[in-house]
Amino acid sequence: MSKKFLTLSLLSLVAPQAGAFQAPEKLAITGAKVITVSGETYEKANVLLENGRIQAIGKDLEIPWDAKVIDASGKVVMPGLVVAQTNEGLDRPNENVPVTPFLSVLDALNPVDAFFEDSLREGHATILVIPGNETVIGGTGRVVKPHGLTVESMTVRVDGGMKIAASPRRGVSAMAHVAELRKAFVEFRDELEVAAEKKLASAKNEKKAEAPSAAAGKADDKKADEKKPEEKKGDDKKAAEKPAPIDPLQVLEWRDLTPRQRALFEVLSGRMPVFLWCERAMDVAHAIEIAKSQGFLARTTLVIGAECWKAADEIKAAGLSVILPSDFVHREIDPLTGKERETSLPKVFAAKGIPFALNATSRGALLERSLLLRAASAVAAGVEPAVALRAITLEPARMLGLQDSHGSLEVGKAGTLLVLSGDPFRSGTWVEEVVIDGAHLYSRSKDDRLQRLTGDSKDGGR
């Protein structure tokens, strides 16, 4: 290996990230077809970004003299793609102890993992990195952008969500797994009750002027807006079962909890999104039961395996959205005829009107690595192009609670967008440029590694 090659490959590692810290205040993308996803699609329009946010979108925008300009004539601009959940970029997906809600990917995320570089290249601009599925309660994830040298600089949102598995992990029966999951919550609630009781008792003993009900009232005020009525009902029911009707979720505050209790407390309070893993259709009923009984159904998204299309009606009835597996075709052998039956999940969920996000994985086959290709495959399987587009942008953004800032091109939203060489569903379309929060982070013309692969490199592809 020549010295030159070594230098280049080292450079290529660093090169796309070099400009990160100096996002220009103003950036204009001009002359492109702009697919906003949420609204109309503009032909030959300009997008103006200022301070990392979208300032304006329109046909005859005046480009400020001090804006950096990306000429995207004949190209297509669309929102940065959103990966609804992945366990890549971690040193390993799961702890081997099943109930670990207190763990966070913060401690396992590796910013220089090649996964992030690949993600940037594919236009995956917003990613929820969350523990894997081999768990009962796996820990919290984090929404990141695929750029930055520290987890903090990558972070888009800290409390990305809690991973909970309704499907048994390897070597455990479904029966034992579900019992364990149920027990984990009941035990945790019991723990909270003890803590709440202790808190109330000590408050009484000290005979402070501040009555416990005031504290409870305060907490209540804070939560009233966030909470949906049915959750409250669930909580009340739970509380009603106990002789002393203390609702620890209202009594306890952040500071009363041990660090180990906090994440799960956020889940029960309905503030933390939950990503519930269901591998098989039979697990869906358990997932819904747990989410309902523990009051986090409204914040729940199902991460499903291919067989779960069979439980689509139950998913629909529960009002849940789903994240499809990267290989979204379910195959099974008819026991009688021996023939293989194939079912394309996006088609099923689109037909039922269940919101879904497509997912990609860098560990899968080529077609499974890119969200754009996944969406194209979904379109090929018969899904409306508009639905497929939402399934890689706005839908996953909504699942991550980022619908107000990500997933579509609207004035005021984050300046996270892609410039494509052509129609998003056409084969041969490349991600040309990636802009995240107004920073131009990736340019295919400067992607040395890709050029080596495709043989476009100036040094002859060595």
Added chain:
Amino acid sequence: MRSRLRLTRAWIAALALAGLAVAEARTATTGELIAYRAAAIHTGGVPERIENAYLVVRDGKIIDIAALAPAGARVIDLGAAVIVPGLVAADSSISSADGEMPNAAGDLRTAGADLRAIDGFDFFASREDLLAAGVTTVYVAPGRSRLIGGRGAVVKLAGASRDARILRAESDLYVNLSAEALNPPGIFTPPVPPTADEPLLPEELQSPRSTPGISLALRRLLADAQTYRAARQKPADQRPAYDATLEAVLTLAASDVRLVGRSAAEMARAIAVQREFFASDSGRRVALSGAVESTQMLAHLASAGLPVILEVESHLGRFAGDLEDRPGELRRDARSAARLDEKGIRFALVPSRETRLDQLRQLAALAQAGGLSEARALQSITSNAAHILGVGERVGSLASGRDADFAVLSAAPFALGSQVLATYVDGERAWARAERGPKVVDSFVLRAGRILDGRGTTFVDAELLVIDGRIAEVGARVARPVGCRVIDYGPNATLTPGFLDARSRFGFAENEGGSFGPEDQVVKLRELHPFGAYELALSGVTTLISSPPKASPKGTPMFAVKPLISEGAQDDAVVRELVGLRFEVKGENRQRALESLASLLKRGKAYHEAWTQYEAAYAKWKAESAAQPPAPAAAVVSPAKVEEKKPEEKKAEEKKPEEKKDEAKKEDGADAKAKPDLLSGTWEGVAEKVPGYGTVPFSMKIEYDGTEAHGVIRPQVALLAPILFEKGRFDGKTLTVSFQFENIHIDLTAEIAAEEMKGVAKGPSGNEALVIAKRTERPEARVRNVYRPRAEVKTAEVEEKGAPKKPKLEGDLECFRRAFRGELAIAVDADRRDEIEAVIRLVRGEYQLGLVLLEPKEYAFAREAIDAFRPDVLWQGTIVKVVDGELQVPSAELARAGVRIGFQSASSTGGRTLREVVAWAVQHGLSPQDALSAVTSWPADMFHVGDRVGSLRRGCDADILVFSGEPFALGTELRTVYLRGRQVEKVEKRWQ
């Protein structure tokens, strides 16, 4: 009347079975009243059985069981089928808990009391195997490896939704007192992270670890639970942490319980445990499960008053292992169930752990061998099982208000060969054999009081099995292949083979035939579906020996054909081509005709011998030249030649020297021509392991003209051009062809058999691709009324160097080779005594050929010759006559003398009256038995088609006549005719 009723019922049953799916194409709509009519409804309760009743269903519930269908109900007639309640399995291991592994199940204690079997049950898994066995409800057991395994569940195997399928989400607590729950797996709970305060500890052992430990463990568990409950009332700082197991144990107080004990000792322990811990006074259900050795414990069990879930082992289709090598083997007693019943103990039958759950119905049948009544046996897998599970008000019996869960059986539930036809859950069909059953052979069984096989054997109260249009078995009790229909014609009915009209001109015009010669190998039927065929078939004539009416001096060909009653089975219409040659030796030209016949036979014999010698010589030469390496100059043998030679060579070797007679012609390619073309048409398939392409699907169009095949191969892969090929060789079995594929020479060698092609394509570098294809399109059916001049066929032959010289091929003598091989009859029309005698002496005496005399009017004067040479005789007009004041019944007279006789109509469709003609002879003294032979096996044998038609023997065509009584009695009705296994429909039906 009675048998007529049976007949109708049988047919409705047959239709119901075949068309169950069709009849009920639409599913029930809300509020719709549906009445299922069955021959019997077994309720599983009281009354046990109602005959000819309607099961009335609405919205998934049973409304009524009634003798009449309610007004406005949609009636689904199940014919002879029987309805039973959906079977209830009171124990099963179909939850995923079976995959439970030690150590991995988390915090499972001695009691996994918080485990729920329902959590491990996959509602989306296919349960077709069980539904196909009529099982609709099962108890799902939790894990079995711990003292308290958890809570079982009772679920349905089909239904609209998960909720609709759950009968009891948490039913009884599974308390396992048997040996399998001793030494439960230990528990390993590593802390995260391990610290000095929370160190990593070895796995925690679980109890009970010995038999006496069971009661101890239970006692401790219950005591712990009480202590825990008290402690949980304390203030927060003193309260113990939540314990899911003990919480679950606390619910034991009022819970249903299942105590598992198999051996007598375990059962005794179970009863003791029940008395100490689970008194049933609180209204809870306690059942004893296992109870394998219950016969040793009857009194004890009776006094305990517990219902029993009795494990039964079956070895249906499965050998037992070496039982004597397993000292712990429990004593199973076939009488257990009957004994429990005698003692008044309620019980359910369940399969043992080693027995398949889909044999539930058969298990109950086995229990009957121990003396259990049929009704109780059925209850033990339906209503009693449901009551023990606490779901008796929903399922397990058929009564107003219950769920419409039922199975439709082809016969009484425990009758031999009774099969599940369909299974319904909540009024919806969950499984039907017609739709989802495995593919089975097309078969049916006919039952009748008498079966006459046409060869002199009479079976009384017998059955006949037809598979794929052929007779598979005849006997007192025949096989019942899965899915077969049984049609009972009643005790008076008689089955006989279809009749033969031994000479007919069926299919030929009135004056046709003068120009016909024996070289016309192909049947020249004027129409393939001639007028009158249907009436002929309906009259019982299922085979005709047909020939053109005008005689030819060279011999008029006779063909064995069937009256075709449907298009599309044209190959079936011909039983065998050329089964006889007909001559006329009568009238003014009798002398010339006789001389001509004599000379033909002489030439024919010489020709036959010449060929026999040649074939022997050729075979010898072939063997010798095969021993040497083939000379490069050896000419290519045309495939047509190879084809015709091979069978001949064999035959030549078999022949005896004394059979050497003259012959002059060759029967060959024309025969091959007449055979269906195995190669031409469109083939579709795949080539596997094609280098650089992998599996390549292709279609291949082949045209084969008898010598060479050419065509085109179209790979179904983008960018691959069609491949043309020619000069393919085919020898009836193997196709050899070469072509260029991407400029590479490929040799394809493929075996053709049964419309399938299997072979190997070889490239120059030794790469091989596997080729498999199926013929999807045949060449258009060959028009049969086309003459095929002999000369055309011989063109392609190439002489082999050094081979013995072939005799000259003579078309008009070719058939005599078959005559001398004994494959073809010589039929002669002779009237006068001198004619008859001359013909007999010539054909039988001089040449020992098979001779059939056609209506020899002066037979009586030629009796000497007839008795000496025993020709076969066909009768037409001379049935009964009075000569010189003497009653003559020629057929009866000759039959008595041991001559094979037959009857001929000599008309196109005159055979329709065959039965009446013969009945007249029978009225005048022809033995009915001989009469039957004379219209079945005798003419079939005369014309060498006895292996296909003329008798009810295994392998023969299923041409069957169903008579209401004695076939030739005048008052007997011919009820039904089967032609090639298909019923010939009555006129009324045909025009409907």
